[in-house]
Amino acid sequence: MAVVEQYNFRPDHAASALRAGNSRSFGLIIPDLENTSYARLAKLLEQNSRQAGYQILIACSDDDPQIEMAAAEALVSRRIDALFVASGIPSASEYYLKLQQSGTPVIAIDRALDDEYFSCVISEDFGAAFELTRSVLTQDVHSVGLVGALPELNVSREREQGFAMAVKQRGLPTTLGYGEHFNREEGRKVFAKWVANDQLPDAVVATSYTLLEGILDVLLEQPELMQKVRLATFGDNRLLDFLPIRVNSLPQQFELIADSALALALNASAKRYQTGIELIPRQLKVRT
16 A cells, blocks of 8 residues: 555556457537537436446447447447447448447447347337327318428338328328428428428428427428418427417437437447337427
């Protein structure tokens, strides 16, 4: 002890963890830090991880497969104990299976991977899209539009299928518009094109809140359109309570997602990896 005190020795816990085969850290890859949903989820995961004695390293992919793969490889090189990812790679399961087989457990959040091989924690999409769409199909609605992005992603297909089933029950014509990214600019572009071509549906469903923000930008410029269209969106924001136009929404239960994802990561780091999908229900909010 005298030697320890003389040289002010402090144990290097990071080095000890590495020698034991773990780094007490997790990686997180999300598409967009400006997206309030992902920002909220990242904050909860960081807080929960810290309380469990882990740090979390966060990367943003911008839904670009090359950026995402580079981020994944950089995080794995840090010897993280598990990787959380909301993937934008079309063949994501194939890519992450190779990564997982090399020794890093992967936890899919918000966007599912193949549940035969991966742990997944996602919000319900198909049934949620069905209920959200049905919530705006009032008797005065005779046409419906869907504003989405990245149609090749499974999450986009699930939401479109739920939308289509709800509309099919009424036999209404539909218009589909897809952007290249889940962001405000793409939502604005799709909606503005419908307006310019005089093809605005009576009701519009947005598959993410960021896309809705672009729609609202157009309505702000042309407020007379607010009387002509009903809106619904995946995601939610308190500001929707104060808009002159009523927007039905589907908030996610971020606390449940973060808790479940962390439990899976902790089990994975203890060599108890569990495959399968955990579906977290959404809560439809109808504004009247």
